[in-house]
Amino acid sequence: MLSFLNELKAPITNGLLLGGLYGIIGIGLSMIFGIVRMVNLAHGDLVILASYLSLVTMTFFPISPLLTLIVVIPVMALIGFIVQYCLLNRVLGKGMNPPLLVAFGLSIILQNLLLLVFTPDARTLMTSISVKTISLGSFLNIPLVYLVDFIVSLITIALLSRFFNRTYMGKAIRAASDDEGAAQLMGINTRTIYSFAMGIATGTAAIAGVLVGMTFTFYPHTGPEYLIIAFGVVIVGGLGSLLGTFLGGLILGLAQILGAHFLGAGFQLLCGYLILLIVLTFKPTGLFAKG
């Protein structure tokens, strides 16, 4: 029994750490879904765009990928703001489909743009972090990059939650997501607020993109894979709270790695989807949905 638990230590730790990364991948999709009530089909591609932006920054300045965030976050936030302000805001309030189509179009444009500029070659954000492992106690070696992913994700969630609870703009974003009409009556320009919200969401996509690039290889068309992970996180975690989304990520990560551990690597994705199916069946609003 004890050895069985000992054997599980590694997959559980890895699953949770990977889940942290999943959480940060999902948070941007969850935010925009919850606030603007729009499914941003381009979210995964925005994550990968950030990976490439980091790559470009690294060719100009020989710095660690984590430091490229200083450049990548503002650029991605600006892109998000502009996309929302100039494109998506125009089609809001016109039903479910128009924003979906615009986002889908954006996704296709991004993928082909990346293909054109960067060729279909596999890339990674090279850093010494990616190859090191650290040992936590005896018998437990984990990839350092997983730990970094987890910690960065956790910090991001904490900062976001401070932003939403402490600042006027954060509260205004929540107010607009509660009742757009009433928010306007308070003097809130909800369209601008949505643009800021999207800027913040793509800012989190920037962080996700850099972490993904440090952890895995990426191609111009990897975006949809991460969109699916983000969907998974949102379905498991439910809408309404940042922490819920983060926990959703942890559960998804855990399910995948434990599945791979018991059934073999080929079952990793399947086990993730099984969890989605179970959650959708028994609690379609997600495990940690509020209200």
Add this chain to the structure above:
Amino acid sequence: MAKPLLRVQHIEVFYHDFHALWDVSLEVEKGLVVSIIGANGAGKSTLLNTIAGVLRPSSGIIEFDHKRIDGWMPYQMVAEGISMVPEGRRIFPRLTVLENLEMGCYVPKARQKRDQVLKKIYELFPILEKRKNQFSITLSGGEQQMLAIGRALMSQPRLILLDEISLGLAPLVIKNIYQTVKQIHSEGISALLVEQDIQRSLKACHKVYVMQSGKIRLEGRPGELSQEDIRKAYFGV
């Protein structure tokens, strides 16, 4: 009478094909309480929403303090000094009471005096201070209405639009709420009050407009209008 703060002149409002307001004109003088009464579907909320910038008149003029404001966005109206307590309260359920109030002073000018105004609102509605860290959805109906009024006052409006603030409340609570309308008026804030309850409305206002089927049928001071005329205009007989 005092100078007009708000002048609505010959506005027409449509919901797509439906002609909701017909040649509506109205004035709210500085520092007065003006009320609009009318049955269900008379167009009262439509009129308030148009003044607040939620709806746009297809023709006609709206002036606030001698400035043309028709066609403005709601957030511009708030900055200018008009705030609305919408029908059905529309508080933000997932925000706390205090956060709801803070949203009321979102516009930069109002935000500067946040603490000062907040103190006043708490004096007006002590219960809101007791409940300030609660999610607003947990408040009772009457408390929610107080919150909605307090929130609208946070922007320090010159004109407050009140849409059926007594809807669904117990008589004692209604009395309480109307007491505060008096207090608001004594602070020099003008009010445009929508009600279905004729008597309640007449007691609270300096001037009354009676609406029916999207038109103003009657206007005057409460004392000068006969019950009979009001009833006729109200029911459109």
